[in-house]
Amino acid sequence: MTLPRKDLFHLPEGMIYLDGNSLGPLPKSVDSALSSMVTDQWGAHLIKGWNVDDWMGQPMRVGNMIGKLVGAPEGSITMGDTLSVKVYQALSAGVQMRPDRKVILSDSGNFPSDLYMAQGLIAQLDQGHELRVVEPDDVMDAITDEVAVVMITQVDYRSGAVHDMAAMTAKAQAAGAVMIWDLAHSAGAVPVDLAGCGCEFAVGCTYKYLNGGPGAPAFIYVRPYVIEDIKPALSGWLGHDAPFAFDLDYRPAMGIERMRVGTPPVLQLTALESALAVWDGVEMADVRAASVRLTELFISEVEARCPELTLFSPRDPAHRGSQVSFAHAEGYAVMQALIARDVIGDFRAPNLIRFGFTPLYIDDADVTGAVDVLADILDNRVWDDPKYMAKSRVT
Numbered sequence: 001m002t003l004p005r006k007d008l009f010h011l012p013e014g015m016i017y018l019d020g021n022s023l024g025p026l027p028k029s030v031d032s033a034l035s036s037m038v039t040d041q042w043g044a045h046l047i048k049g050w051n052v053d054d055w056m057g058q059p060m061r062v063g064n065m066i067g068k069l070v071g072a073p074e075g076s077i078t079m080g081d082t083l084s085v086k087v088y089q090a091l092s093a094g095v096q097m098r099p100d101r102k103v104i105l106s107d108s109g110n111f112p113s114d115l116y117m118a119q120g121l122i123a124q125l126d127q128g129h130e131l132r133v134v135e136p137d138d139v140m141d142a143i144t145d146e147v148a149v150v151m152i153t154q155v156d157y158r159s160g161a162v163h164d165m166a167a168m169t170a171k172a173q174a175a176g177a178v179m180i181w182d183l184a185h186s187a188g189a190v191p192v193d194l195a196g197c198g199c200e201f202a203v204g205c206t207y208k209y210l211n212g213g214p215g216a217p218a219f220i221y222v223r224p225y226v227i228e229d230i231k232p233a234l235s236g237w238l239g240h241d242a243p244f245a246f247d248l249d250y251r252p253a254m255g256i257e258r259m260r261v262g263t264p265p266v267l268q269l270t271a272l273e274s275a276l277a278v279w280d281g282v283e284m285a286d287v288r289a290a291s292v293r294l295t296e297l298f299i300s301e302v303e304a305r306c307p308e309l310t311l312f313s314p315r316d317p318a319h320r321g322s323q324v325s326f327a328h329a330e331g332y333a334v335m336q337a338l339i340a341r342d343v344i345g346d347f348r349a350p351n352l353i354r355f356g357f358t359p360l361y362i363d364d365a366d367v368t369g370a371v372d373v374l375a376d377i378l379d380n381r382v383w384d385d386p387k388y389m390a391k392s393r394v395t
Contacts, residue, residue: 021356024211
């Protein structure tokens with residue numbers, strides 16, 4: 001197996017795309033897959049597609065494909081809804097599993113939406129729960145017998161710092177807490193072993209390293225031995241044991257299907273199912289090795305040629321995901337100048353320029369080419385132009 005596989009993606013000529021950690025590029029197979037689904041399935045079969053084309057089984061089928069990338073057993077992942085919804089499902093289930101405890105523990109490196117979901121759940125329950133947010137380095141020490149649920153994003157979205165999944169899960173469970181991992185910046189970026197670490201829940205999105213497209217559906221994993229005890233807070237029709245019996249009372253489906261909520265987004269799932277074909281024959285260990293090489297090269301080149309930038313990501317690659325962030329007082333303007341030159345990364349407040357390295361379509365020449373442009377923008381203060389200072393809605 002050889003990386004990269006640039007020929008499998010639509011990549012604009014001359015563009016260096018270092019933002020796959022925010023939105024992956026379009027795999028070439030998706031065009032025809034969507035066209036066929038629209039014309040040959042929806043167009044030709046209409047409502048028969050739920051049976052003839054197995055749209056109803058798509059969430060489980062695609063979930064099993066993702067399971068191979070994150071070390072989950074068959075039948076333990078299902079697809080649908082957004083990541084925030086899946087966070088809410090996992091968190092509400094985790095709190096139910098520890099009714100005598102009132103603390104939800106997270107860290108300040110968690111993506112804010114996860115914290116918002118916790119705040120909303122706490123307000124809705126109105127049972128005295130507390131969201132306790134500590135610094136990332138303090139999480140292990142903060143896991144006490146007060147904690148009901150530990151909810152952590154494995155790879156920090158700003159810095160790329162990686163938590164030790166196995167060690168933290170073991171600490172949480174030894175303290176009697178439920179462990180939830182958010183894999184938004186992990187799935188397709190770093191090796192993950194859900195079955196091996198033994199966590200109760202994991203959630204993740206599919207529009208980043210998995211290249212499912214904007215708005216692609218999220219996934220939820222539940223450890224098989226706990227699934228039958230979960231009473232879903234979002235007791236949707238398709239999470240019912242017999243949806244087409246049209247019972248007036250909810251009865252959860254057997255297994256992971258109880259974590260389904262509403263009608264699956266068939267068009268988006270079709271795009272994702274096709275996009276996942278780029279992983280055929282790819283080993284995550286090889287992806288990780290290539291990612292480390294690319295990020296190490298990038299850091300070395302930037303620090304040699306752009307001394308006014310300060311590394312914000314961990315220096316040790318063992319503690320870093322597949323992204324690198326540097327700080328600059330005018331980081332937003334610097335990134336806008338880069339984007340204008342077709343080197344695509346993104347900005348995270350207050351002062352970080354962030355770059356993702358996806359070995360499926362990034363190589364050494366992309367890294368050195370990006371640094372060439374970055375050095376020119378800094379050396380000549382190209383960023384110091386009013387047009388690069390105006391804030392857009394999405395940064």
